[in-house]
Amino acid sequence: MKILLVDDSRTIRNIQKNTLASMGHTDILEAADGLLALEVLSKETPDLILVDWNMPNMDGITLVKKIRETDKRIPIMMRTTEAEKSRVIEAIKAGVNNYVVKPFTAETLSEKIDQTLAKVGAAG
Numbered sequence: 001m002k003i004l005l006v007d008d009s010r011t012i013r014n015i016q017k018n019t020l021a022s023m024g025h026t027d028i029l030e031a032a033d034g035l036l037a038l039e040v041l042s043k044e045t046p047d048l049i050l051v052d053w054n055m056p057n058m059d060g061i062t063l064v065k066k067i068r069e070t071d072k073r074i075p076i077m078m079r080t081t082e083a084e085k086s087r088v089i090e091a092i093k094a095g096v097n098n099y100v101v102k103p104f105t106a107e108t109l110s111e112k113i114d115q116t117l118a119k120v121g122a123a124g
């Protein structure tokens with residue numbers, strides 16, 4: 001399974017890559033903001049996108065809206081802080097399939113990923 005990780009922090013991307021690797025996911029694409037993510041998406045088709053909310057150039061919610069203009073199906077998970085939790089409805093309206101509140105454990109992330117794929121019928 002190919003996963004696109006979108007986060008402006010290289011450190012966070014590396015931590016999450018390690019977490020995903022521990023779950024057996026090693027086919028990871030990365031982008032540092034929404035604009036760069038769209039660039040990646042013009043060439044690649046990941047099975048899941050993990051998006052951070054706050055990023056420079058293009059934030060997570062704008063990225064989700066852009067993706068949904070052309071792709072209704074690709075599973076998208078938003079990573080939010082506790083403070084952004086109240087905006088989850090907005091994210092879901094924009095087309096996010098699921099969200100995970102930071103900080104989270106590898107176990108929580110794994111559960112949320114399974115849940116997301118099951119929801120969109122892409123599991124297994």
Ligand SMILES: [Mg+2]
Nearest residue numbers: 008052054055
């Ligand atoms: Mg950020």
